[in-house]
Amino acid sequence: MSAIEKFHDILANRHQYAMDWKERTGGKVVGGLCTYVPLEIVYAAGMLPVRVLGTHEVQDVTDRYLFPTVCPFCRDTLAQGLKGRYDYLDGLAMGRTCSHIQGTFDNWRNYISTTLVYYIWFPCHRESPRAVDCLVGEYTGFKEALEKLTGKPITDDGLDKAIELYNTNRRLMKQVYELRKNEDPPITGAEAMEMVVTSQLMDVVEHNKLLEELLEELPDRKLDRETGLRLMMIGSEMDDIEFVQMMEELGCTIVIDEHCSGSRFFWDEVVPGEDRLAAIASRYVHRWPCPAVSSNFSDRFDRVLKIAQDWNVQGALVYQQKFCDPHEFDIPLLQQMFKEHDIPTLVLEFDVTIPFGQFRTRIEAFLEMAELEVL
Amino acid sequence: MTTNMKYKTKPLDCWQWGKELRLEAYQEFLKGHEEGKLMVLGCAATPYGMLAGLGDFVFLAGEPYGASVAADPPFSIPCMETYEAKGYSRDMCGYMRNFLGSMFLDKYYFTGGSFPKFDFAWSVRHCPAGHPKWHQIVSEYQDIPMNYIDDETMLAVDGDPEHRIDYVAGQYLDTIEWMEKVTGRTYDDEKGIEAMRTYFRNESLWGEICLLNGAIPAPLDIKSMFALMPISMLRRHEKIATDFLTTLRDEMKDRIANEIAAVATERYRMCMLTPPPWSFLKVFRYLETFGVVFVGTYVYLINSGEVKFLLDEGEAVPATVPEERPGWPEMKNREDLCRTIARWRAEHPFQSHLDIRKKEYIIIYNHWHGNAYLLLMNRGCVPMTTSMYDFQRDMQAHGIPVAMFEGNFADCRDIDETGVLDRLEAFLEGQGIQKLPSL
Ligand code: SF4
Ligand code: SF4
Numbered sequence: 001m002s003a004i005e006k007f008h009d010i011l012a013n014r015h016q017y018a019m020d021w022k023e024r025t026g027g028k029v030v031g032g033l034c035t036y037v038p039l040e041i042v043y044a045a046g047m048l049p050v051r052v053l054g055t056h057e058v059q060d061v062t063d064r065y066l067f068p069t070v071c072p073f074c075r076d077t078l079a080q081g082l083k084g085r086y087d088y089l090d091g092l093a094m095g096r097t098c099s100h101i102q103g104t105f106d107n108w109r110n111y112i113s114t115t116l117v118y119y120i121w122f123p124c125h126r127e128s129p130r131a132v133d134c135l136v137g138e139y140t141g142f143k144e145a146l147e148k149l150t151g152k153p154i155t156d157d158g159l160d161k162a163i164e165l166y167n168t169n170r171r172l173m174k175q176v177y178e179l180r181k182n183e184d185p186p187i188t189g190a191e192a193m194e195m196v197v198t199s200q201l202m203d204v205v206e207h208n209k210l211l212e213e214l215l216e217e218l219p220d221r222k223l224d225r226e227t228g229l230r231l232m233m234i235g236s237e238m239d240d241i242e243f244v245q246m247m248e249e250l251g252c253t254i255v256i257d258e259h260c261s262g263s264r265f266f267w268d269e270v271v272p273g274e275d276r277l278a279a280i281a282s283r284y285v286h287r288w289p290c291p292a293v294s295s296n297f298s299d300r301f302d303r304v305l306k307i308a309q310d311w312n313v314q315g316a317l318v319y320q321q322k323f324c325d326p327h328e329f330d331i332p333l334l335q336q337m338f339k340e341h342d343i344p345t346l347v348l349e350f351d352v353t354i355p356f357g358q359f360r361t362r363i364e365a366f367l368e369m370a371e372l373e374v375l
Numbered sequence: 376m377t378t379n380m381k382y383k384t385k386p387l388d389c390w391q392w393g394k395e396l397r398l399e400a401y402q403e404f405l406k407g408h409e410e411g412k413l414m415v416l417g418c419a420a421t422p423y424g425m426l427a428g429l430g431d432f433v434f435l436a437g438e439p440y441g442a443s444v445a446a447d448p449p450f451s452i453p454c455m456e457t458y459e460a461k462g463y464s465r466d467m468c469g470y471m472r473n474f475l476g477s478m479f480l481d482k483y484y485f486t487g488g489s490f491p492k493f494d495f496a497w498s499v500r501h502c503p504a505g506h507p508k509w510h511q512i513v514s515e516y517q518d519i520p521m522n523y524i525d526d527e528t529m530l531a532v533d534g535d536p537e538h539r540i541d542y543v544a545g546q547y548l549d550t551i552e553w554m555e556k557v558t559g560r561t562y563d564d565e566k567g568i569e570a571m572r573t574y575f576r577n578e579s580l581w582g583e584i585c586l587l588n589g590a591i592p593a594p595l596d597i598k599s600m601f602a603l604m605p606i607s608m609l610r611r612h613e614k615i616a617t618d619f620l621t622t623l624r625d626e627m628k629d630r631i632a633n634e635i636a637a638v639a640t641e642r643y644r645m646c647m648l649t650p651p652p653w654s655f656l657k658v659f660r661y662l663e664t665f666g667v668v669f670v671g672t673y674v675y676l677i678n679s680g681e682v683k684f685l686l687d688e689g690e691a692v693p694a695t696v697p698e699e700r701p702g703w704p705e706m707k708n709r710e711d712l713c714r715t716i717a718r719w720r721a722e723h724p725f726q727s728h729l730d731i732r733k734k735e736y737i738i739i740y741n742h743w744h745g746n747a748y749l750l751l752m753n754r755g756c757v758p759m760t761t762s763m764y765d766f767q768r769d770m771q772a773h774g775i776p777v778a779m780f781e782g783n784f785a786d787c788r789d790i791d792e793t794g795v796l797d798r799l800e801a802f803l804e805g806q807g808i809q810k811l812p813s814l
């Protein structure tokens with residue numbers, strides 16, 4: 001089985017993977033809402049950090065808890081908890097970001113019996129020179145809570161090892177992303193997304209191993225398809241692989257992305273330092289920001305434009321989780337920026353389930369239009 | 376509950392004074408620059424009294440401005456349409472949409488003239504989707520500097536809080552230096568401290584006024600509260616506001632002693648959590664025809680005011696100002712000032728987490744001697760609505776009747792007024808409350 005097939009397989013059986021991991025290692029599993037939960041600290045505690053995700057299935061269990069104008073991703077994730085699909089979690093943590101995920105967290109804490117439910121009050125004023133110190137204070141409490149849960153201390157050695165492993169993970173994924181700059185990328189956008197999403201679900205040692213396999217396989221890999229238009233996907237939470245597959249079947253390839261199941265999640269490394277928690281905190285404060293914690297357009301947009309140019313994109317798909325206001329604030333100016341750089345954009349609004357037929361037509365029209373511009 | 380009482384009623388003696396003060400506050404926005412005052416944009420929860428350290432200023436709080444616009448559909452609709460034409464979405468903060476639309480249109484609501492140009496934007500973060508992002512757009516559009524304070528520490532539930540206070544107090548300190556830089560002015564600590572003393576006093580006074588409405592009959596109804604609130608909301612740093620609020624409080628005490636009611640036919644008391652749709656204030660007048668009096672809105676009790684909820688005792692009491700709190704030092708310098716603000720805000724109930732808010736809702740309902748809650752499922756504000764169903768269930772579990780309706784507090788296009796009135800009428804009938812025959 002190729003590395004790509006393995007990612008696919010693990011993603012399809014992600015709950016089974018986590019439960020097997022528990023059995024194999026005797027360790028505990030901690031779920032994370034949003035990508036602001038410090039994976040390094042969880043892993044250093046001997047636990048498996050997994051990102052809590054939805055399934056894109058229709059559900060009716062969250063209406064008692066969350067108002068319908070809460071973003072579909074948050075409703076979907078809460079639904080998974082309410083349906084008992086995350087009953088194997090020993091802990092759930094959240095890094096404060098937006099009001100929607102806050103609602104998911106609050107309701108999880110009240111209505112789903114996970115042993116440890118922990119709120120990391122992430123300092124959202126990331127431009128403040130005081131943010132890192134504050135986050136160290138948060139991590140100190142989080143670390144203690146995890147230590148209590150496992151009955152074992154989190155050591156500096158453990159943190160060093162976790163930092164190194166996650167940095168390696170990030171570096172390897174970046175190497176794969178580098179190959180997507182090729183005229184004919186050896187990996188599709190959907191496959192790349194499976195790689196990144198599994199990095200949020202798997203033991204980092206095992207994921208690194210698969211990444212090494214993948215990097216050996218990719219140079220000889222020839223895709224049985226035309227690359228077509230080179231597109232970028234940009235937006236809020238996105239893990240709808242089926243949608244990306246459908247899109248790529250229409251004659252394009254996603255060569256780069258900017259969202260929390262893609263580059264924004266893994267791009268930045270921890271710069272090791274004597275104070276381990278401070279080093280980790282610095283990474284999360286200064287990482288590629290989610291718009292929910294960034295109030296400086298250029299902070300995000302400069303990076304977006306740079307990757308768009310470096311990966312030579314010919315169009316951008318801006319997708320929007322319905323009601324996600326942090327991203328909605330950015331969209332008009334983001335579109336303007338792309339326009340100024342002659343990059344056509346298409347904005348699509350996503351709900352838990354999406355109108356595939358309608359989207360297909362819109363994407364086809366967009367691709368035709370973008371192709372004309374390229375020619 | 377259904378007995379038909381007829382209380383004595385009379386207008387507030389200080390009503391006219393209140394009206395003048397409110398008008399003055401709005402007019403200030405127009406004359407700001409002319410009079411050499413700094414024009415600052417922020418959110419209503421910002422401790423803007425601090426700005427006094429820079430000299431005279433006018434602080435335009437975005438939400439009350441958005442609310443004023445929203446209350447006037449002929450002005451509001453073009454604002455929202457202009458905003459939407461720029462590509463912004465309809466499901467974002469309703470106040471913001473009115474505000475930004477008015478800015479894009481370059482029409483200032485209170486005069487119809489040009490929209491003000493600010494010197495800078497400065498605000499507490501307040502709502503994770505809200506103010507810094509909102510101000511980001513203004514800052515880009517007007518090309519003005521912006522800064523903000525991330526201080527929602529009341530959301531935190533785990534871990535030791537001290538580092539959060541350090542972080543928040545530190546941001547206030549940094550912000551003073553930043554303001555000096557962007558304005559070229561020197562910050563006068565004494566003036567900043569003095570204005571913030573007044574600010575705390577006025578917050579506490581407004582909280583006390585809202586609590587006094589627990590009396591039966593209620594001395595103030597919600598419409599009068601909304602009319603007077605701009606004084607505590609916009610002039611919280613001014614001594615004149617202290618004078619007014621003290622007078623108002625004393626007059627309320629007097630009305631309570633003499634059983635003078637806001638609504639003569641009061642027989643059913645309703646409470647709200649959030650504001651109603653501003654273009655639909657007639658709902659209050661209409662429900663008065665049933666003998667319904669609205670005694671308070673949680674958000675305005677604790678957003679322009681401050682009370683202390685004693686969660687274990689199940690009581691709400693007026694908040695003590697910082698320097699009278701045991702263990703809180705006197706404010707002698709800007710470090711004390713910044714730490715005091717950080718601590719005050721940390722204890723402020725606004726946006727405290729779900730479990731605490733649930734308790735507070737029950738406490739204030741009991742304090743106000745409510746007969747029911749009216750909940751607005753507000754499509755115009757995520758933070759206020761996210762867990763509304765949970766609140767509803769909790770209230771019902773406490774035996775509180777709950778009426779609900781859906782709409783948008785700042786978009787008149789987004790409410791079915793007739794449908795809502797029908798629903799409320801049916802709800803009241805279910806409670807044994809019919810329209811009063813005499814009216
Ligand atoms: S940032 Fe947007 S997509 Fe992410 S949780 Fe918040 S509302 Fe949902
Ligand atoms: S709390 Fe609500 S009204 Fe206030 S800024 Fe946020 S979305 Fe707008």
